Amino acid sequence: MKSSEAKSSAVFKNTDDYRQIRNNECCKCKSKEDLSLHHVFPKCYIQKRSDEISETLKVVYRELGLFSYDCEICCLCVDCHHEYEENYTDKIHEKIRYKYQIDLKDTSYRNQYSNLPKPSEIVMDRINNSDNPVRDYLELRNFCIGFFMEQMKCTYISKLEDYMINL
Secondary structure, three states: OOOOHHOOOOOOOOOOOOOHOOOOOOOOOOOOOOOEEEEOOOEEEHOOOHHHHHHHHHHHHHHHHHOOOOEEEEEEEHHHHHHHHHHOOOHHHHHHHHHOOOOOOOOHHHHHHHOOOOOHHHHHHHHHHOHHHHHHHHHHHHHHHHHHOOOOOHOOOOOHHHHOOOO
């Protein structure tokens, strides 16, 4: 796939809504051309978080002066975005399945769910029902951000790490 064919998300020009997009540049190669948004923390986990987690995060984000996706999205040029999607998307999901000991061949999950669920549903079910779902959600989020920074050799800095220290 050529970079011109890569799927591109909407880019927010000249806005302070996203820290990485303020400068309208790729957080890896610093290109200012053909930019797209990348979910550093995969959308499938964000969409399945409980209302308790969502409401707590709204308060946390507001206290830190952040917008809701300020800590979960970064800006990549289409070439770097394609590189990540092509080389690392499956790896992060594999690492998460390993971290949460999810065996995709285990059919016992069918007893808990009407259909065989996606691994993200199992992970988020465990997080949403844990003793401290906000802490566990932020731990997964930081795990994903750390993986992204390590693989892409770029810095994605978020004030939310400061909040993690105080949990």
